[in-house]
Amino acid sequence: xxxxxxxxxxxxxxxxxxxxxxxxxxxxxxxxxxxxxxxxxxxxxxxxxxxxxxxxxxxxxxxxxxxxxxxxxxxxxxxxxxxxxxxxxxxxxxxxxxxxxxxxxxxxxxxxxxxxxxxxxxxxxxxxxxxxxxxxxxxxxxxxxxxxxxxxxxxxxxxxxxxxxxxxxxxxxxxxxxxxxxxxxxxxxxxxxxxxxxxxxxxxxxxxxxxxxxxxxxxxxxxxxxxxxxxxxxxxxxxxxxxxxxxxxxxxxxxxxxxxxxxxxxxxxxxxxxxxxxxxxxxxxxxxxxxxxxxxxxxxxxxxxxxxxxxxxxxxxxxxxxxxxxxxxxxxxxxxxxxxxxxxxxxxxxxxxxxxxxxxxxxxxxxxxxxxxxxxxxxxxxxxxxxxxxxxxxxxxxxxxxxxxxxxxxxxxxxxxxxxxxxxxxxxxxxxxxxxxxxxxxxxxxxxxxxxxxxxxxxxxxxxxxxxxxxxxxxxxxxxxxxxxxxxxxxxxxxxxxxxxxxxxxxxxxxxxxxxxxxxxxxxxxxxxxxxxxxxxxxxxxxxxx
Amino acid sequence: xxxxxxxxxxxxxxxxxxxxxxxxxxxxxxxxxxxxxxxxxxxxxxxxxxxxxxxxxxxxxxxxxxxxxxxxxxxxxxxxxxxxxxxxxxxxxxxxxxxxxxxxxxxxxxxxxxxxxxxxxxxxxxxxxxxxxxxxxxxxxxxxxxxxxxxxxxxxxxxxxxxxxxxxxxxxxxxxxxxxxxxxxxxxxxxxxxxxxxxxxxxxxxxxxxxxxxxxxxxxxxxxxxxxxxxxxxxxxxxxxxxxxxxxxxxxxxxxxxxxxxxxxxxxxxxxxxxxxxxxxxxxxxxxxxxxxxxxxxxxxxxxxxxxxxxxxx
Numbered sequence: 097x098x099x100x101x102x103x104x105x106x107x108x109x110x111x112x113x114x115x116x117x118x119x120x121x122x123x124x125x126x127x128x129x130x131x132x133x134x135x136x137x138x139x140x141x142x143x144x145x146x147x148x149x150x151x152x153x154x155x156x157x158x159x160x161x162x163x164x165x166x167x168x169x170x171x172x173x174x175x176x177x178x179x180x181x182x183x184x185x186x187x188x189x190x191x192x193x194x195x196x197x198x199x200x201x202x203x204x205x206x207x208x209x210x211x212x213x214x215x216x217x218x219x220x221x222x223x224x225x226x227x228x229x230x231x232x233x234x235x236x237x238x239x240x241x242x243x244x245x246x247x248x249x250x251x252x253x254x255x256x257x258x259x260x261x262x263x264x265x266x267x268x269x270x271x272x273x274x275x276x277x278x279x280x281x282x283x284x285x286x287x288x289x290x291x292x293x294x295x296x297x298x299x300x301x302x303x304x305x306x307x308x309x310x311x312x313x314x315x316x317x318x319x320x321x322x323x324x325x326x327x328x329x330x331x332x333x334x335x336x337x338x339x340x341x342x343x344x345x346x347x348x349x350x351x352x353x354x355x356x357x358x359x360x361x362x363x364x365x366x367x368x369x370x371x372x373x374x375x376x377x378x379x380x381x382x383x384x385x386x387x388x389x390x391x392x393x394x395x396x397x398x399x400x401x402x403x404x405x406x407x408x409x410x411x412x413x414x415x416x417x418x419x420x421x422x423x424x425x426x427x428x429x430x431x432x433x434x435x436x437x438x439x440x441x442x443x444x445x446x447x448x449x450x451x452x453x454x455x456x457x458x459x460x461x462x463x464x465x466x467x468x469x470x471x472x473x474x475x476x477x478x479x480x481x482x483x484x485x486x487x488x489x490x491x492x493x494x495x496x497x498x499x500x501x502x503x504x505x506x507x508x509x510x511x512x513x514x515x516x517x518x519x520x521x522x523x524x525x526x527x528x529x530x531x532x533x534x535x536x537x538x539x540x541x542x543x544x545x546x547x548x549x550x551x552x553x554x555x556x557x558x559x560x561x562x563x564x565x566x567x568x569x570x571x572x573x574x575x576x577x578x579x580x581x582x583x584x585x586x587x588x589x590x591x592x593x594x595x596x597x598x599x600x601x602x603x604x605x606x607x608x609x610x611x612x613x614x615x616x617x618x619x620x621x622x623x624x625x626x627x628x629x630x631x632x633x634x635x636x637x638x639x640x641x642x
Numbered sequence: 643x644x645x646x647x648x649x650x651x652x653x654x655x656x657x658x659x660x661x662x663x664x665x666x667x668x669x670x671x672x673x674x675x676x677x678x679x680x681x682x683x684x685x686x687x688x689x690x691x692x693x694x695x696x697x698x699x700x701x702x703x704x705x706x707x708x709x710x711x712x713x714x715x716x717x718x719x720x721x722x723x724x725x726x727x728x729x730x731x732x733x734x735x736x737x738x739x740x741x742x743x744x745x746x747x748x749x750x751x752x753x754x755x756x757x758x759x760x761x762x763x764x765x766x767x768x769x770x771x772x773x774x775x776x777x778x779x780x781x782x783x784x785x786x787x788x789x790x791x792x793x794x795x796x797x798x799x800x801x802x803x804x805x806x807x808x809x810x811x812x813x814x815x816x817x818x819x820x821x822x823x824x825x826x827x828x829x830x831x832x833x834x835x836x837x838x839x840x841x842x843x844x845x846x847x848x849x850x851x852x853x854x855x856x857x858x859x860x861x862x863x864x865x866x867x868x869x870x871x872x873x874x875x876x877x878x879x880x881x882x883x884x885x886x887x888x889x890x891x892x893x894x895x896x897x898x899x900x901x902x903x904x905x906x907x908x909x910x911x912x913x914x915x916x917x918x919x920x921x922x923x924x925x926x927x928x929x930x931x932x933x934x935x936x937x938x939x940x941x942x943x944x945x946x947x948x949x950x951x952x953x954x955x956x
Contacts, residue, residue, distance in 0.1 A: 167647055178836035187826070192826075218920055229824060424651070426804075615657065617656045
């Protein structure tokens with residue numbers, strides 16, 4: 097039986113619809129033209145109807161996320177979900193919540209698709225095992241390749257066609273959706289307790305540079321026709337003058353498509369009395385001028401969180417800075433990671449600049465189709481803060497009140513204080529679903545046109561945007577009502593999306609066998625993740641240009 | 643685990659040891675008997691990127707309270723007084739941080755010996771300290787592991803250094819990981835309130851059994867009758883027990899109900915996590931007439947739900 101959502105105002109930016117009064121028809125898990133006479137009617141009077149949210153970057157599964165859970169029992173103590181509250185599976189919350197809790201919470205905010213963006217190939221099997229236990233949403237992983245010694249070896253020899261074959265092979269071997277690069281070359285250098293500070297700096301043991309790594313992988317991805325372009329965490333992230341590296345990286349791309357992730361963390365300068373400043377306006381200009389680039393912000397919000405990143409040297413830096421707990425996990429031949437708890441404080445000058453820089457990126461980038469809402473969960477803040485962030489973007493009076501609460505010294509310096517822009521609901525729909533779905537290449541998501549997946553969020557309109565987005569009146573996943581009034585009512589499981597590039601890998605088979613024999617501790621035959629780890633696999637086609 | 647929760651640790655997968663480590667220390671661990679393949683695959687004779695000659699490219703130190711069969715594989719054996727691991731590690735931390743303890747020896751080890759060892763760590767391309775049950779199961783328990791991790795973190799200010807536990811018991815790492823992503827905690831989880839709560843010392847199995855709190859036990863692929871303290875194991879004899887295990891054990895002999903199940907990695911495929919948290923796909927090599935280990939559990943939970951539903955309806 098279908099569903100007909102009536103009397104609501106549809107916001108569907110993919111089709112240019114801005115608060116259009118029309119019915120939305122759902123049948124067999126899809127948006128249809130007519131759900132039929134027997135359809136269940138949902139009366140959405142006073143509500144806006146949007147596609148389900150699509151999060152392009154959120155650390156929710158895999159080895160380093162599980163270390164973040166493990167290392168911080170104190171993070172789980174004060175929040176839980178239980179069967180008594182009507183949930184199928186109990187769990188705990190905190191910033192690194194358990195898998196079931198993660199799925200429930202996303203659903204309860206109206207999100208229906210999430211991407212775990214940083215899985216080392218050797219961790220892919222673990223990540224998929226966790227995805228099996230995340231309900232309510234469709235999922236995908238990106239594979240980390242920016243410190244791959246196999247790619248470095250091919251780069252040294254200039255064998256780009258073999259890089260294409262390797263990436264094709266590794267996408268299949270990890271059942272991944274796209275490629276992420278974190279601090280290219282940096283995690284490799286961290287294996288010598290060093291780091292990379294310039295995109296043209298040579299690695300210690302491989303005759304290559306971050307620039308060469310980035311370009312080779314981006315070109316391989318284009319050749320293979322992966323639906324999402326290179327997803328990049330820049331070198332030098334999190335330190336003064338990181339913005340210079342971000343600009344140099346963007347320029348190096350020379351027009352190739354690029355997604356710069358959590359750009360806020362790369363938006364710092366070294367000016368002012370404290371030698372720490374926001375250069376977000378400069379980066380926003382760079383994004384405005386380069387149509388090949390999209391970004392997600394990685395907004396910082398005040399409060400306690402846990403930082404989790406494949407950027408091992410950065411986490412060591414943070415550990416030294418804060419004296420906090422520190423977990424480091426280098427991954428043979430591939431990458432690394434670090435975990436450090438962190439508390440963003442309103443009285444910290446640096447934290448206030450970070451908070452403001454994220455908002456400045458949102459407000460100064462003109463085209464909402466190229467800037468996406470993220471907190472780099474949980475690095476800037478946990479994802480449950482999205483409704484608060486939406487209010488900061490939509491309500492300039494509220495924003496001004498918040499600026500008054502931060503460190504006065506920081507408040508005096510930030511460009512944010514003169515920005516009056518308010519996001520519209522239409523723009524919020526773009527940065528939280530339509531834009532992210534489009535950039536991910538998910539043609540059936542992020543819109544309410546006929547043929548789209550019936551993933552829908554119905555929000556009760558309110559001037560308090562935070563309340564409105566925290567508790568959607570209805571959430572529909574694959575054509576079924578799964579949450580009401582911000583509470584899960586039915587446990588369902590979404591798909592795991594992956595790609596299977598057509599490119600064969602005959603030319604690298606022997607190289608791989610030799611490499612695994614020499615440097616890995618896992619047999620190559622045991623390395624690939626089979627489809628048996630994906631109970632609901634969804635193959636997304638690659639688009640190879642003729 | 644508790645030590646990891648308290649402060650974290652510098653760690654890596656075993657391939658890093660194979661490819662880069664030029665200094666390997668085993669502390670309270672006897673890999674020749676407990677992990678016989680470890681040495682050839684990862685930590686001793688294994689050849690790797692920076693260790694093309696294998697054993698010749700590594701300096702291996704064994705620290706233990708008595709000589710073990712592993713000694714003959716080491717370049718240096720340091721014998722310490724039983725129960726003095728914490729003191730020796732503390733002295734090493736002092737030396738690492740530039741302070742010399744005001745004594746000639748600690749735990750029967752000369753300070754000069756420790757000085758030399760600390761200097762080796764500082765000079766290492768990659769130093770690795772593997773620690774075993776001699777650390778974790780002795781007086782002081784997680785405090786000892788904590789001292790190891792703290793030493794690793796202190797040493798990380800000078801050189802690339804890793805501290806890795808020699809985990810055993812087949813898939814204990816996988817069970818810890820699964821518990822963690824489903825509950826937030828790796829062990830000692832109590833679901834009594836309908837959601838996971840964690841408190842080692844209160845909810846850990848030994849403590850529960852010693853208090854005689856459980857009135858029934860479901861034991862999956864564990865051998866409490868052999869591994870637990872007498873007092874704790876004793877309580878299991880007085881309550882109804884169901885055991886899932888492919889083998890006959892002391893625990894199955896004691897159990898009220900035994901459900902034999904297939905053995906993952908032997909008679910059914912499955913996934914096991916290695917000591918460095920890498921999951922490995924396990925194949926099936928033998929046939930077995932018994933059910934997969936998750937089948938009885940799924941059946942039991944389905945039956946309980948059905949009974950609950952019937953009760954609710956009447």
